[in-house]
Amino acid sequence: MPEVSYPMSHPVTQPRHVFASEDARLNEIHEKVMARERLDAADGLALYRTPDVLALGWLANYVRERMHGNIAYFNVNRHINHTNVCVAACRLCAFGRKKGTEGAYTMELEEVYRTAAAGYSEAVTEFHIVGGLHPELPLDYFTEMLRGLRQRFPQVHLKGFTMVEIWFFAKLNKMTVREVLTKLREAGLDSMPGGGAEIFSERVRAIICDHKISGDQWLDVAREAHKLGIKSNATMLYGHIEGDEDRVDHLLKLRALQDETGGFQTFIGLSFHPDNTVLEHLPWTTGMLDLKQIAVARLVLDNFPHIKAYWQMLTPKIAQIALRFGADDIDGTVVEEKIYHDAGATTPQGLTRQELIRLIEAAGRVAVERDTLYRPVTRVGSSVSVAG
Numbered sequence: 568m569p570e571v572s573y574p575m576s577h578p579v580t581q582p583r584h585v586f587a588s589e590d591a592r593l594n595e596i597h598e599k600v601m602a603r604e605r606l607d608a609a610d611g612l613a614l615y616r617t618p619d620v621l622a623l624g625w626l627a628n629y630v631r632e633r634m635h636g637n638i639a640y641f642n643v644n645r646h647i648n649h650t651n652v653c654v655a656a657c658r659l660c661a662f663g664r665k666k667g668t669e670g671a672y673t674m675e676l677e678e679v680y681r682t683a684a685a686g687y688s689e690a691v692t693e694f695h696i697v698g699g700l701h702p703e704l705p706l707d708y709f710t711e712m713l714r715g716l717r718q719r720f721p722q723v724h725l726k727g728f729t730m731v732e733i734w735f736f737a738k739l740n741k742m743t744v745r746e747v748l749t750k751l752r753e754a755g756l757d758s759m760p761g762g763g764a765e766i767f768s769e770r771v772r773a774i775i776c777d778h779k780i781s782g783d784q785w786l787d788v789a790r791e792a793h794k795l796g797i798k799s800n801a802t803m804l805y806g807h808i809e810g811d812e813d814r815v816d817h818l819l820k821l822r823a824l825q826d827e828t829g830g831f832q833t834f835i836g837l838s839f840h841p842d843n844t845v846l847e848h849l850p851w852t853t854g855m856l857d858l859k860q861i862a863v864a865r866l867v868l869d870n871f872p873h874i875k876a877y878w879q880m881l882t883p884k885i886a887q888i889a890l891r892f893g894a895d896d897i898d899g900t901v902v903e904e905k906i907y908h909d910a911g912a913t914t915p916q917g918l919t920r921q922e923l924i925r926l927i928e929a930a931g932r933v934a935v936e937r938d939t940l941y942r943p944v945t946r947v948g949s950s951v952s953v954a955g
């Protein structure tokens with residue numbers, strides 16, 4: 568196969584030996600990738616179905632290095648889950664509780680601020696705030712929360728509330744999605760996480776999360792946020808009852824919206840954790856599927872700047888390997904995680920900055936601490952500054 572020469576944003580460290588897979592479809596896709604041609608649905612399916620995982624990983628790693636060179640990002644963040652009370656009862660979820668039932672909790676705002684300040688000695692640059700759909704918390708609770716966090720932690724980026732929560736706040740408060748987003752932004756919301764997208768296929772949603780907004784509604788809220796200049800991430804829940812077609816459909820819908828708005832920063836594939844859910848008879852994902860998912864996302868989502876291997880969900884070891892299968896980010900210190908741990912995750916609650924750097928460097932990558940908007944962070948003593 569002849570070597571093709573083309574402009575690259577970064578020199579690719581991967582050796583340029585001849586690409587030859589025993590899977591003929593991968594050879595065709597390799598040609599497209601080299602020519603920077605967009606992959607279509609049939610290509611996406613072929614990627615999920617290839618037995619040649621190493622060739623798939625090679626291709627994804629090639630694209631990842633073309634975009635980011637040898638850099639791998641992490642951040643110093645803290646998750647805050649202010650309530651697990653939820654009116655929805657999604658079969659996929661082990662976190663939500665009905666109000667007044669055992670284990671249900673809702674934090675007073677003072678408790679939110681105490682949680683924000685607790686448990687980690689290094690200055691965090693991001694709070695990641697998500698909760699259940701509480702039927703009685705007014706919008707003021709959330710605007711107050713953001714104002715209080717902003718006042719107490721002025722340097723910290725506030726990434727909060729999934730598309731599902733925003734939609735619910737709008738219904739509960741008889742407001743439009745745009746009005747809710749505007750109020751939250753005025754109160755200090757900087758960007759939004761990617762959760763709650765699950766899988767867009769309505770056939771699958773009807774089984775795993777029939778109480779949630781539809782896939783189109785999730786995309787509508789994201790569109791509205793992006794139009795207001797609020798960046799977000801996007802997720803996909805995989806490894807339950809969905810098929811390859813559903814996964815490809817989900818990725819293509821995200822790619823189409825990204826063409827329209829450019830508002831997504833990072834894609835995060837979330838592997839289904841079955842323990843303590845109604846679907847606990849389903850098996851856990853295998854490491855092979857987890858790595859495939861990272862690689863396919865990198866190749867199909869050509870307009871997404873970043874692919875995250877969320878170590879809490881994948882385990883630190885798989886997340887580290889994923890840095891050679893298409894991922895350029897392993898998320899952050901997290902400190903305390905509830906959604907996955909309620910569903911059986913055995914990963915640690917948090918990792919230190921030093922542990923994240925060690926994982927990244929042992930993967931042969933250059934660790935770059937980022938803020939939520941992917942600007943490099945520098946630390947001198949206990950002070951933090953952001954480039955740009």
Ligand code: V47
Pocket residue numbers: 659660661662729759760761762763764765800801802804835837838839840841844877898906907910
């Ligand atoms: O919204 C719920 C999913 C999400 C389960 O944007 C489950 O940077 C697997 O969205 N098994 C929360 N998944 C996590 C999330 C996230 C995580 C890290 C970074 C970012 C980001 C976003 O987890 C939920 C839901 O989609 N989820 N239950 C479960 N049993």
